[in-house]
Amino acid sequence: MAKKSQQLAVDTRPWRDPGNNKPFVRIKNVTKKFGDVLAVHDVSLDIYRSELFCLLGGSGSGKSTLLRMLAGFESPSSGTIEIDGQDMTDVAPYNRPVNMMFQSYALFPHMSVEQNIAYGLKRDHLPKGEINDRVAELLSLVKLQDYGRRKPHQLSGGQRQRVALARALAKRPKLLLLDEPLGALDKKLREETQFELVKIQESLGVTFIVVTHDQEEAMTLATRIGVMNLGEIAMIGEPTDIYEFPNSRFVAGFIGSVNMVEGVVTEDEPGHVRIRSSELGCDIYVGHGVDCAPEQLLWWAVRPEKMVLSREKPHTDHGANVTTGTVEEIAYLGDISVYQVALESGKRIRVSQTNSIRGKPDAITWEEKVYLSWDDQAGSVLTV
């Protein structure tokens, strides 16, 4: 895998050097059963200090159950959870150095914003003056200085979200768990808040674990993403790894949009692989070695933006990596246009092109015969 940025300071990316860095949160072989239903199955996960780790998955993937086990609301059926070197598996939620921001925000409706934020501090029996200072500090952190006296129902959705964040941060937890923190906000507000959340996380240096089903949110926020599927971790990696180098058809299909074709290995060399795909109607030449055997059936996944669309047949090496079809649909999204091309086999391929020229008169249009081409590093070869 392309790890050109290996030289980048390892201390900001401790997971790249697990030998010398101690994980902050250690989830070891955790399994959770509800009756006969296996919600989380043998998950092991290390999360490092000051990370913003995203657990990404669809509904029922077990991500929320895993988060609730970290908070202490559920206890694992087997396995252990360690936070900062201490075994937390059977510690009650009110005795953990962990706070959680709830999807519904769970603001106490009968308390004002200030009382909500102060609640955790009062449980710690802090002196009154200190509580007031801390509350004021948090209100200014989330830019709600003038809203302390209000009740939660007098706030907008975005303001409530920030109160929930301030309340969760009030006790200065070592670890903050966020369950779909931006799920209830509209798109525009969500984008603004994403950056604010990252800024707050970086300035406080708290470790965040975020659960989300929104892959865009995960890509924007995370230092690393753990993709979950059917109670198991499908892949752990930095956002670029997950997007560019998925390890399975599930991950490739879950993150972003992807064209997936079946093929058979015809050449298997240390430096390259050739795959014949009847769906594509051409050979795929992959410019690196793949762990596979000749005649093996496998899949090749390519992102829409990694392909090039042209009217004339482009020159490609090795007599591969080019095919032809007819434009069926065009979706104009402003910044890009997505073309759906029907190949001769009936397979439909999506290709996206940047609209870098305004109002291009001779742009490729419906029913045109076009060529699709790609370079030998464009796609991922997947065996599972």
Next chain:
Amino acid sequence: MGRGWFLPIAAALGFSFLYAPIVSLVIFSFNESSLVTVWSGFSTKWYAALFNDPQLLGAAWLSLQIAAVSASIALVLGTLAAIALVRFRRFRGRTLFSGMVSAPLVMPDVITGLSLLLLFVAMESLLGWPQGRGMLTIVIAHATFCTAYVCVVVQSRLSDFDRSLEEAAMDLGASPVRTFFDVTLPIIAPALVSGWLLGFTLSLDDLVIASFVSGPGSSTLPMVIFSKVRLGVSPDVNALATIIIGIVALGVLAATIIQLRSKPKKPA
């Protein structure tokens, strides 16, 4: 589009159907004549007569005491039952328990009263308690059927209760007991208040069950009124009813104001 005349007339008819008897009762409580149905001039003498009638006043006081005590007992028991039914989704005998709790809602009063009477008599001869029948047995009987009503009211409030509020409190360091008093109780308080008021009203209202389980010297207000009316309606009953209506109206008004003030306004 005009609203026309249909809706106002329908509303007027509906309200008069509900309230005309009460209004006529209030008017006739100020009747001078001792004949209840014949108007002969304004007077407050029946109010004076009422306050000189120790039987009626004593019965009213007894009824209020019974209502307050049995509503309070029902509040505690009904709330506990509601918590068990809502929070513990699966336990052995849940269906049976839920059916038993709500059975008094549909049980005819006559049967409830009779069965309780039999129970009290049997208990007295076997255990020696409760001794005779009186206020205590009425309180027990009323608490029994009021528990069912409280349970239903509190159950509905608890089932739309967002559990994450309690989790949030625990997450912030509150023990389960602390969480109950800091978060759960204040949020279900309106349901508790209305459950208590409902129990209070039902107990105050009850004639049939009380008649079965009361003893000598413990006649509740409805029992006294009923026995008086059988001998012919006397106007001081109208006066008493007017006072009760006044108190109830004030109570409802107060409850509405409190609810309006504490009710979260829906964000626009």
